[in-house]
Amino acid sequence: MTEIAAAFRLARSGFTLDVDLTLPARGVTALFGPSGSGKTTLLRCLAGLEKAPQGRLRFKGQIWQDEHIWLPPHRRPLGYVFQEARLFPHLSVLGNLRYGQKRSPEARPSGLDQAIELLGIAPLLQRQPETLSGGERQRVAIARALAVGPQVLLMDEPLAALDLQRKREILPYLERLRDELDIPLLYVSHAPDEVARLADHLVVLEAGRAVASGELAGTLARLDLPIRLGEDIGVVLTASVAARDSEWHLARVDFPGGSLWTRDSGLPLGHRARIRVLARDVSLAVGETSHSSIQNSLDGIVDSLGDDEHPGLLLVRVAVGDGHGSSHLIARLTRRSAAQLGIGVGLPVKVQIKSVALME
8 A cells, every 4th residue: 555545524613524535655745725625624634633533544554543443643653734833932943853753653863863954954953943034943843743753744834924035945945855755745735836836746625625636737737626726727847957048048948748948047957847837828829920029839739628717718728749748738818819719629729838937
């Protein structure tokens, strides 16, 4: 068994969590949805902080909860990171790290060293919590959760209390955890940019139910999701830095089905990265185009249409690529433009991309 199997039904006043999920046992699974959709409740059920009487939870073949067994939180080998750091003010950073580790039978001395190194907090060990910035406190909180040697790391909107600059500081550390740890991270968020940058697997929650669950790229490319992302609708593609144009400070990224030019952020050639293409930055043309300021243009075939939030708008998914690989992009058009172009499934189109976000 290499997965997490979780099924919970928990009724609360005006709300019921009712999910049955199979999740990967490595990488970042984002629990995504609006406030009140059940993200934190699901996380607390996984941790045993909420007792769902009819719940079932199996991790790599180990039963943590079923009709006969219910492991209390302290017997579940997991780490939990809250929105607030919750550090002990009377202890130094090192004291906070050691406090949790001493109380965990799973903890190993090397786990503390690894947590300190992964979160880059060695210079902070002798400092008191009140002297730390918000981002530093949260890095310490994450390191404390890792130091206990968890088999699963649960993170409940760990960036929600941080300003934009502090979020930018901590995101590379979260990416490092995703790439280097051989354990699953379940990450609660309602921020599409965080999900796009960090997640490998996506669970979309609405009103206590999982309305979608799957690999990130394929799930974001669906046009039938009940959750509407508004200006954040788009796709995430895995790409590699293939070329650099030093004269114009641009880099070319290649992905299955095509190549795009974006601003050069200094990543080395061959570096694997994610690119995010929003529907608002994609336009479609029928036939040849010329004399356009849009430099990124790909050949594609319309493969599906979907309703947008406004009745005057249409979402168009286009497949780009050939036998060597393919990907999907999503464009947002007015229905009048779509009618004038004759947009329909199977139509060959030119896909023009105005902007590409390169996520390291």
